[in-house]
Amino acid sequence: xxxxxxxxxxxxxxxxxxxxxxxxxxxxxxxxxxxxxxxxxxxxxxxxxxxxxxxxxxxxxxxxxxxxxxxxxxxxxxxxxxxxxxxxxxxxxxxxxxxxxxxxxxxxxxxxxxxxxxxxxxxxxxxxxxxxxxxxxxxxxxxxxxxxxxxxxxxxxxxxxxxxxxxxxxxxxxxxxxxxxxxxxxxxxxxxxxxxxxxxxxxxxxxxxxxxxxxxxxxxxxxxxxxxxxxxxxxxxxxxxxxxxxxxxxxxxxxxxxxxxxxxxxxxxxxxxxxxxxxxxxxxxxxxxxxxxxxxxxxxxxxxxxxxxxxxxxxxxxxxxxxxxxxxxxxxxxxxxxxxxxxxxxxxxxxxxxxxxxxxxxxxxxxx
Numbered sequence: 523x524x525x526x527x528x529x530x531x532x533x534x535x536x537x538x539x540x541x542x543x544x545x546x547x548x549x550x551x552x553x554x555x556x557x558x559x560x561x562x563x564x565x566x567x568x569x570x571x572x573x574x575x576x577x578x579x580x581x582x583x584x585x586x587x588x589x590x591x592x593x594x595x596x597x598x599x600x601x602x603x604x605x606x607x608x609x610x611x612x613x614x615x616x617x618x619x620x621x622x623x624x625x626x627x628x629x630x631x632x633x634x635x636x637x638x639x640x641x642x643x644x645x646x647x648x649x650x651x652x653x654x655x656x657x658x659x660x661x662x663x664x665x666x667x668x669x670x671x672x673x674x675x676x677x678x679x680x681x682x683x684x685x686x687x688x689x690x691x692x693x694x695x696x697x698x699x700x701x702x703x704x705x706x707x708x709x710x711x712x713x714x715x716x717x718x719x720x721x722x723x724x725x726x727x728x729x730x731x732x733x734x735x736x737x738x739x740x741x742x743x744x745x746x747x748x749x750x751x752x753x754x755x756x757x758x759x760x761x762x763x764x765x766x767x768x769x770x771x772x773x774x775x776x777x778x779x780x781x782x783x784x785x786x787x788x789x790x791x792x793x794x795x796x797x798x799x800x801x802x803x804x805x806x807x808x809x810x811x812x813x814x815x816x817x818x819x820x821x822x823x824x825x826x827x828x829x830x831x832x833x834x835x836x837x838x839x840x841x842x843x844x845x846x847x848x849x850x851x852x853x854x855x856x857x858x859x860x861x862x863x864x865x866x867x868x869x870x871x872x873x874x875x876x877x878x879x880x881x882x883x884x885x886x887x888x889x890x
Contacts, residue, residue: 525584528592536617541588547634548580555641562640569685570640577638615879622875625868632865636684645675647682648833658851668853670843680858683835688865690750691817697755698816699809702762707793709763710770721767724760732757736819740828750829754816762808769801803880810873814866821862837862 526542529535552559562574616622635642644666656673659665667676709720739753773779774797782792823829824838832839837858844855 525588528588529595532592532595534595537591541584545581545584548577548584551638551641552577552581558641567640573638573640577641612879616875619875619878621871622879625871625875628864628868629872632684632861632868633688635681636688639681639685643675643678643681645678647674647679647835650674658847658854660851661853667857668851670840670851670854671847676840676854676857679835679840680837680861683837683840683858684861686747686830686834686836687817687820687838687862690747690754690820691813693751694754694758694816694820695809695812697751698758698812699762699805701755702759703766703798703805705759706763706766707770707798710767711774711789711793711797713771713774717767717771721764724763727757727760733819733822736823737826737828740823745823745829745831747830750820750823754819758812758816762805765804765808766801769804770797773797773800803876807873807877807880810869810876814869814873817862817869818866 524542525545526538526540529538529541558570559574559577562570565571650672653673656669657671659669659673661668665675665677667680670676670679705720705724709717712720735757736753739757740749743749743753779792779796782796787795820829820836821838821841824836825842827839827842829838830836832843840858841855841862844851844853844858847854
């Protein structure tokens, strides 16, 4: 019943260690913040409900998956050819990249902290009390990252700011990839005049300077999380559309696509079952780079005062608030800037690791 123990007994050490460590982290958070966890179910705050339910779901899911997977492994021993499949070879190549694996841990840890922000933050990020006594306090045990110009705890604001920056980056990437993949798939598969018309529309969108287009849209609409996600996603899809369109133009002439047409498969099934999966690997690499770009763009807009507005914390507006106090309170801008740099570097390393692991030429050499 303890997640990970069964996998360790059966020799699946890596998965067992991950499950066991994650379970210990969840139990540690529950024991450390039991009062807040119990209070979350008596309040109407949605974010506290989400954090508490996530902990419960994580623990139940870890136990359930561990029991199911251990029984599956015990019933069906590994087959000799399973270790040579392209996906397993790609996973081994990725795990061999220490920097890429470390970046995954950093990203998952930051997202876990963002989800559990109401339980982990030591102070209320918006509380302002006794400003003259608490403003610009240096990092200490009472305030690990110090305080800002209003005496607010920077660690709490950084934890809550992670929710804004990380969620906007991920959701905007999903919007951009969904629109770009769908648009490019239709253009590439249809070809002919449909492709020409659709690609000219993409050229028109690309002709606008992206950052100035975002500035214009943010100026027209009131900035909030939903607006920023839509603006970032709707200005970043053309690159994915052009890439998917090029892949489809090449793939649809391959023999396996001709065979699918020959047996009478409808176009939507050919696109969903054959073409998109064949072009998915480069899209995953592009998605990792895109998340970093989206987070950086949101931070840039917030730094300029056009993104998330104070007092709601985001890493961008926290850095902006600290730029005027660098000589007297360096920590106000340093810590959110360091977190922003860490997540951008982590996503870049993840993208590099995925690109090396999913390189089709390397996979074919290993598979053959």
